[in-house]
Amino acid sequence: MNNPAIQHLLDIDSLSFEQLNALLDLAAEISRDPGAFANRLEGQIMINLFFEPSTRTRLSFEIAAKRLGMRVVNFWSESSSSVKGEALIDTFHTLTAMGPEVITIRHSRDGVVKSLAAEADKACHIINAGNGRHQHPTQALVDALTLKLTRGDVAPLVVTIAGDIEHSRVARSAIDVFRKLGAAEIRLAGPEELLPCEDIDGTEKFTSLDEAARGADVIMMLRIQRERFGELELPDEAAYFETWGLTPQRLGLANEACVVMHPGPVNRGVEIASEVVDGEQSLIRQQAKNGVFARMAVLLTLLNKA
Ligand code: CP
DSSP: OOOOOOSOBOOSTTSOHHHHHHHHHHHHHHHHOGGGGTTTTTTOEEEEEESSOOSHHHHHHHHHHHHTTOEEEEEEGGGSGGGGTOOHHHHHHHHHHTOOSEEEEEESSTTHHHHHHTTSOTTOEEEEEEETTTBOHHHHHHHHHHHHHHHSOSTTOEEEEESOOTTOHHHHHHHHHHHHTTOSEEEEEOOGGGSOSSOOTTOEEESOHHHHHTTOSEEEEOOOOGGGOSSOOOOOHHHHHHHHOBOHHHHTTSOTTOEEEOOSOOOBTTTBOHHHHTSTTBOHHHHHHHHHHHHHHHHHHHTTOO
16 A cells, blocks of 8 residues: 555544545455454554543544554543643643553543644654544545445545534534535535534535435534533424434435435434434444444554555
8 A cells, every 4th residue: 555654533534535545445455354454553652632521533533543563641631630720731741751652632622632743752743633623534435435335435425424514523524524525516405503604615505404405415414512512502302303313214315325324323203313324325334333433543553554
């Protein structure tokens, strides 16, 4: 695998088309025979530096790293010296001084991961594991890989992303990755309060899920990210589900082969019906499985062992 060097993975936009495809090709190769890559990064150390909760991202990074033979150290912000007032930059310098090869960072503020990466020395690779509303690049790789493995090619697909787009780093990374891969259409659907005010290049906004679902090949549902906004008048969960929940009936408006995605965590009965989560068109569990392969590909690429 010949992939140009990538020092840090901070967002999707910074990847060239060739780098993106090389990462996806490598992840697909790993998915076919993960054992062939066992212990390629033996002895190297990864720190998970998470300041927000996570199930999928943190654990799949940990499993990916361990499958590659890395040693993993988890930083728990609530039991760290952050609670004694240590500034983030001092925590970061303390950790980099200990010599890990990789630090994954999740933080609630948009600019934090990029500014910390600028402080890292060459021997340490930084991976954005989700920052504020800005980016979640490894989730976008997971989503693109999942479509590549199930649909072959993203280019001919009509993709609908629905729910809370405004507060979603997943949406921003997904838009970037699908646009880079040449998706036929990218539709953004949600109540006006949860749609971005600005127009996003290469996308079209919808304020009806029925309309956005009609003719779609992929529907990606997003939860409402209440932790990212203060006062916002939103309908209660039952009323939201009535208008914005992906039900089997609404899914029936999409193309017959339409697949359903969700980055998780899923709120059943709010943005998506249980029957759809567990239904035959759902790729949600495959997304979780592919999370390990995509992150193995990222680690191998950054550490130049692809
Ligand atoms: N998709 C995602 O980022 O999930 P977690 O918050 O559980 O990591």
